[in-house]
Amino acid sequence: MSRVIYINGEFFAPEDAKISVYDHGLLYGDGVFEGLRVYNHKVFRLQEHLLRLEESARAIGLALPISLEQLTEDTNATVAKNEISDGYIRMIITRGSGPLGLDPFTCSNPQVIIIADKITLYPDSYYENGLELVTASTIRNHPAALSPRIKSLNYLNNILAKMEGLKAGCIEALMLNHKGEVAECTGDNIFIVKNGKLNTPPIEAGILEGITRNAVLELAREAGIPTTEAPMTRHDIYIADECFLTGSAAEVIPAVKLDGRAIGDGNVGPVTQQLNQAFRELVRQ
Known part of the structure; x- marks a missing residue:
């Protein structure tokens, strides 16, 4: 089946999953992420990953735009929509778009991105x-x-x-x-x-x-x-x-x-x- 990518509560085909080139996550690496595994349709230690994500975001002064409860629901929904039984999740929170320059306080609309797919890291x-x-x-x-x-x-x-x-x-x-x-x-x-x-x-x-x-x-x-x-x-x-x-x-x-x-x-x-x-x-x- 074709994959779908979650961005801010909506699902897009990979070729249509886009964020602004002015997003400071792209321009300056200003954001946080988590890598998670799915086994038997279940995300392994999801709450521990989400807590670490929230702590990483808090440490850089980035407020998560949605609650951890909503993020839990959306992660599981992304896994289900992609019919992932055993696979990998990449969860990304960016600072959002803003003018050129390092100032994070000029940014708005942090992006929440969830990718669920297969992974083969090592043979x-x-x-x-x-x-x-x-x-x-x-x-x-x-x-x-x-x-x-x-x-x-x-x-x-x-x-x-x-x-x-x-x-x-x-x-x-x-x-x-x-x-x-x-x-x-x-x-x-x-x-x-x-x-x-x-x-x-x-x-x-x-x-x-x-x-x-x-x-x-x-x-x-x-x-x-x-x-x-x-x-x-x-x-x-x-x-x-x-x-x-x-x-x-x-x-x-x-x-x-x-x-x-x-x-x-x-x-x-x-x-x-x-x-x-x-x-x-x-x-x-």
Whole structure:
């Protein structure tokens, strides 16, 4: 079937889904977004995503033009109209249109856009055999400049890091923070396993607090796997037994090599497999 795009309470064919070229979301990256997954016609952890969206908007002084209750209804309606049983949602709130110039207070009519479609982020072989990472020279946003917890439309530093990874023959790249500590990858959070213990960088490391990240931490604790959220360096990944990434689009995907060094024995580890299976069961509940 043909897709329809939600914009401000109406649905349009993709070729007719348009916003103003004067929208500051386009001109200056002034806006926020969320990426969500749909499983069995149900949006996974929709309320957690909407809360993060509202907090991101609030942090940049952008008032959502509709209530979270209405946004919940409209998101589910978009999924239904596109007959998405398993897929991906991109939800965008822009500052709205205004004259040229940075002043956000000149803008009016924030745009609410919801796209529901299929997504294939990584080939199946990467989930079975693991992917390779390379450390990017582009660092994560400095938290004193722009909080990494804001999921803004300005993703240029992530894109530059992604380009570094692709040019190095890796589909993902590791990003460090301003201290040289591990932050996250270009679109995913990162975990390591060492001696049966699970660790992931803390929020203070300059990461986005991922919805899938938090779900995996919950699953690990329920399974009795010791978990920590502590700073780590590349050295910790080099000597780890296992490594995997998490994200709404990526789900749980193993990483078996960083900067040409095998992680553990270079194969997908048992804890990664256990948590991947637990996550797949969770999203089908």
